[in-house]
Amino acid sequence: RSRVSLARCRGMASSSSPSAAAGASAAARVGVVQMTSEAASSGVKFLCFPEVFSFIGSKDGESIKIAEPLDGPIMQRYCSLAKESSMWLSLGGFQEKGPDDSHQYNTHVLIDDSGEIRSSYRKIHLFDVDVPGNMVYKESRFTTAGDTVVAVDSPFGRLGLTVCYDLRFPELYQCLRFKHQAQVLLVPSAFTKVTGEAHWEILLRARAIETQCYVIAAAQAGKHNEKRESYGDSIIIDPWGTVIARLPDRLSTGFAVADIDLSKVEAVRTKMPISELRRRTNE
Ligand SMILES: O=C(O)CNC(=O)[C@H](CS)NC(=O)CCC(=O)C(=O)O
Numbered sequence: 001r002s003r004v005s006l007a008r009c010r011g012m013a014s015s016s017s018p019s020a021a022a023g024a025s026a027a028a029r030v031g032v033v034q035m036t037s038e039a040a041s042s043g044v045k046f047l048c049f050p051e052v053f054s055f056i057g058s059k060d061g062e063s064i065k066i067a068e069p070l071d072g073p074i075m076q077r078y079c080s081l082a083k084e085s086s087m088w089l090s091l092g093g094f095q096e097k098g099p100d101d102s103h104q105y106n107t108h109v110l111i112d113d114s115g116e117i118r119s120s121y122r123k124i125h126l127f128d129v130d131v132p133g134n135m136v137y138k139e140s141r142f143t144t145a146g147d148t149v150v151a152v153d154s155p156f157g158r159l160g161l162t163v164c165y166d167l168r169f170p171e172l173y174q175c176l177r178f179k180h181q182a183q184v185l186l187v188p189s190a191f192t193k194v195t196g197e198a199h200w201e202i203l204l205r206a207r208a209i210e211t212q213c214y215v216i217a218a219a220q221a222g223k224h225n226e227k228r229e230s231y232g233d234s235i236i237i238d239p240w241g242t243v244i245a246r247l248p249d250r251l252s253t254g255f256a257v258a259d260i261d262l263s264k265v266e267a268v269r270t271k272m273p274i275s276e277l278r279r280r281t282n283e
Helices: 026-041 060-066 073-085 164-168 170-179 193-213 263-269
Strands: 001-007 046-049 087-095 104-109 117-122 126-128 136-138 150-154 155-161 184-186 214-217 236-237 245-246 254-260
Touching: 001 026, 001 214, 001 245, 026 046, 026 073, 060 087, 073 087, 073 170, 087 117, 104 155, 117 155, 136 214, 155 164, 155 170, 164 193, 170 184, 170 193, 184 193, 193 214, 193 236, 236 254, 245 254
Parallel strands: 001 046, 046 087, 155 184, 184 214
Antiparallel strands: 001 254, 087 104, 104 117, 126 136, 150 155, 214 236, 236 245
């Protein structure tokens, strides 16, 4: 059994200026450090933050200016934080410096409790969508898609790394479960208000049920600036599809805690052996 947690804090959910030191807003940084220490005192060993945890731009392309490589100053700070608090961190949606000056990667970074980057995953499915009644998003204009599925061992089970809009592509999660043997799926997100209200929790529970994995989904929430608002309860779901922890959308700050018990993953899979009964209807 291991204690895991989702967190969100004020400052994270608001627009920050690219001129702020090291790209991350001061408010977000203070909030993240505070959240981490509060979670540590509750016995949490693994803390997950949502997509765009260190910066949300208010203008198109703004985050290109603050994009950094994974060995840059922003990530070094988070590595120190992980080490000081002896905690693993999942940081979804980091603006990683891209292949050229006009593109970044949307990268989910996993840091271990000794402060080393264990793994990173570049978002594969980019959000080029005309949201009904809202606005047209074109993430691919400034972001280059990743092309590699990433799963990694941890003390909390084998983790599958994904980001936000990936959630709508179940084949990625099937691949994480059946090809990469994932036991816990991570889905840090910044869903739009319109699509989040309609689909967020349903999609997450479906992914948990059909893969028989824990799902840990840290969500941005609230109004970030004039143009952008996110929706989502941050939730942890067990491999039977039950929500076992929730940080409601209406709270701008806080964390939610659950215990992960990998024997539950095995129990669900043994009783309902979908990996053996699977027919490759898709191939
Ligand atoms: O651009 C940034 O600042 C960070 N990236 C995001 O917030 C991304 C791309 S705009 N958002 C989503 O993927 C929302 C998905 C969604 O809402 C859905 O699938 O319904």
